[in-house]
Amino acid sequence: MAGAVLENLSTRKLIALCVVLLLFQAAFFMLGGIIAPSPTTAYPHLTNKCVDTGKHRHKQQWFIPWGEFACEKIVDLEDAIEQEIVANQIVFSIEIPNRPNKMSRWFQYILTVMDITIAYHNENPLGPDPVITMEISLGYRNEGDAPGDWKELIKTTEERKLECTFDRPLIPESNDYTYHCDPMPFMELGSCHHDYYLINIRVPVHEHKDINLDLGKLQDIHIIEIHQNGGFTKVWFALKTFVTPLIIMMTIWFWRRVCALNRQSVLMERTILALGISLIILDLPIEWLTLSVDIPFMLLISDIRQGIFYSMLLSFWIIFAGEHLMDQTERNRLSVYWTQVTAIVFGCTCLFVFDMCERGVQLSNPFYSIWITDTGKNLAMAFIIVAGICASLYFMFLCYMVYRVFRNISVKKTALPAMAKARQLHYQGLIYRFKFFMFFTLLCAAMTVIFFIITQVNEGRWKWGEEHTVEVNSAFFTGVYGMWNIYVFAVLSLYAPSHKDPRKYESTVQNGDVSGSSNEEYELRRTLTDSAATEEPSELYRMTGKTAQD
Template sequence: MTTILEELSGKKLASATVLFLVALAGFFIAGGVGPSPTSSHMLLFRGCALRRGKLKAKQSLENPVDRSNCPHHVDHLTTEVDKSLQGDSIVYYAKLPLDRSHVVMSRWFQWIGSSFHIDLLTPPDKDRSLTVGFSARLWYANSVDVVNRNSDDEKYSWKRFTKSIINFQRDIECSTTSHGCSDAPFFELMSSHHKYYLINMVHGTGLGQNKVGDIWFSVVHWRPAFMRIIFSIKTILTPVLLVAVIWFGKKIFGQGRQSWPIERLIFCLGLSLILLNFPIDWISLWVDAPWLSLWADIRQGLFYCMLTIFWLIFVCEQFYGEDRVTSLKSYRFFLIPIVLTSAAILAYGLIERGSIINNPFFTYWGKTSTSYTLWAFFMLLSCVCFLYVVALVVLIALTFRRIRLQAEMMQKGSVAQLRHQGRAYRLKFLLGATLLTIVLTGVSYVTHSFNEAEWKHIDGEKSVEISGALYTGVYGLWNLYALAVMILYSPGKSKVEDDGHSTGESSLLVKADESHKRKTIPGNDSL
């Protein structure tokens, strides 16, 4: 049984190549001309000093504290007047968004991350690493009357986002040359369902004689305009991929023959991509669904696993030529490490995000020891990814060399050589698309991983930024590549005869090759 790739004319293949490149350029342009994927803002914690004899600051976290109910406001603690107001006598509070009632948090943000930065009143006597303890609580509201305190109605009061007061610790580096200490992770929200958020915090142990001045914190989230582009792309691509997968499934399972492993892998790759594309994210605009982050990790992990397995088997099959493998067991020594690595990465992501959903202040990056361990893990993962990509690139290069040597071994001008050149040209197109997808996927994955790790580690300026063009471009490339593979690798119109040879173009190639085998060219090996 021949494939459409083997039957496709050169003119049609050239047209398909141009269409592929134009569509790919469109995906890159969609992300490139739009806004950057994320946006960040810097806010200053204000202080509320509690009068002596009143409740301790930690106890006051039982109720929301903001400007409307604070007995003594402390906007900047770096002034001499406020030096006596330290320790558990101050509740720090900040609102999201800023104190402007006409601005609200958008559900298009999808995710909110934050870090904080402490300014000390006086630099420490020596460079040191401090483990600082905090107590905090999050509140939310959906009415501007809560923010402006225009109503005493209970329904217009701040609601508890976290059920209890959360105690957490962060490691920070403080220098003798600066009043400020290093940034540290603060909290993450897996959804941005509410319009307003209030953060109350009290610093506790770990600062010793170092008195706290100002506390700043930065917030980062997805840009609504960029998320609209992503949602639109997913919504458009889902029915296209669904039709293609159904069509391909009928082709390979409805022919009354046993399908090849590579065909079943292509089918599974299409299913995993449909799962990745399916725009279930739209429900986050109406329902508070932080669990969508877990679902995103699952479907993306499944897709990466299927994609890496398909690349390995597809490239190996092309390298070995017509000697098709009838069972995936032949690749088990290569597949087991891929599956185990994917499972380990997925387990880490699910545990981390699941813990954050339960406790927004949870992070593995708050302690120096665990953060460096995770950095080492990301470095190791990047090295494995690099070696995997290099191995596939080498195999593809050797496949190109094999195709060229086969052409040289044939008699010039023979039917076999002409047929081989036509088939080689079409195969090179698919291998070229595979090579492009492998390289860009590797670059995107490593860039995204380091971008996330650097943001969570919060150690100086970022050295890696992910662009909107790369994000949408690689996402579109996955879909175009899967479509191309399903179409070109689907069974063609040629029928399989009783002798096992297919009619049409492929049979001519087989017969020409057999004829050429009987006539060996001096100095060359026969095919």
């Protein structure tokens, strides 16, 4: 009654299950690679230079780059001198998106990056440690609103440190060559709820406050807008909506099997249940709500959900390995794993605090970034380094544990010939299937790492001929996401307690051809019939119990 499904499943059924899961895996990859477009799009905008003529001093005035209420523009800042326009009159303005498009709620979020073009002039070079201070207003408008009716989302004053290099000699001959400046984080909106957005940037000069004095010859401000592609969002939502009921069903099925046993559940089973639940939390397609309600904290929620799942997965690995350590220690308690679990929880908390500092603050000010100040940068680096240390400690623990499992397995193997034939086969089968599962886990982890590297190295798109392209990035996201769903699905199904009554198959063991691993139809059976053993949750627990007696 008590063996896990994995142990009681025939090889043929196991292979069939693997093939089905593999087909699903291939489908997930293909879904991303062929159907979905690339996950995100970057659209570089060049700000229009509007001139504030001071006609509307009394009220909030928006400077709109084009259309009916377009501002007065100058094409080139060089012209400002002739037209006697001063720096404080210039408003850099962009409307997102460009005509004739409009934003869509399918885009989920908007990130912007700022890239400033500064030219060298021998009389007006960039100062040391230059900081640009900007007065930014962000407005929005929806389809159906009057053309000039922009509503304010936020108005703020922000500073950004410029990091620029100039690779020419500082002589008059180098005038008008540009500095190479690193792009800076500009704005992060966690929701894309409105149809049009408008950004106005002023770079005011205050001589007595020493603000914006050493900026060199500012030529252009580029704003690069990044959003998730609608097509990718649709595929992603579909994927989540498809897998959620499957995982929910599987988790319920698993837990009902556990409850059907007339004994307390063991740690391993509770861990698997928790893993299932954390995956359900990750899968639940609550993102559908963003299509009708403005949820700016959705990015944060997604991050937290991912964090919960991955910390649960890491904990599961540790407990999985620990519970299969065939030594004499009694485990079955979470407190045994306190070092490892602490490392995971601590690391995840660090990342959570960091995320709250970045995305949490962005809820109130989308122009905030932890990376722009020196203290913030150091703090962020500290969090990430601590999380990194936790991660490496964890992996050392895990590797050590897996090493001990394998060492114990080899010890068991040498002891095998001395055992009774049936028990020997039983151990062999167990070890084989445990190794199979280790292999499956490692394969998933390796695939994730390999795909991650491919997407980082590659430009993100592979070309086949003229027309066909494969979106490597999308394939990575859907494929890896699908893979961990399949992984948890397999754990839930294969580690659920089995219904099969072992005694029925007793004869098969005696009659079957039992020479090593070449057995095809052979079902591995428990050989021991003493009633106490039925309390054991899985064959491996039995085995450890046995060794204790040996």
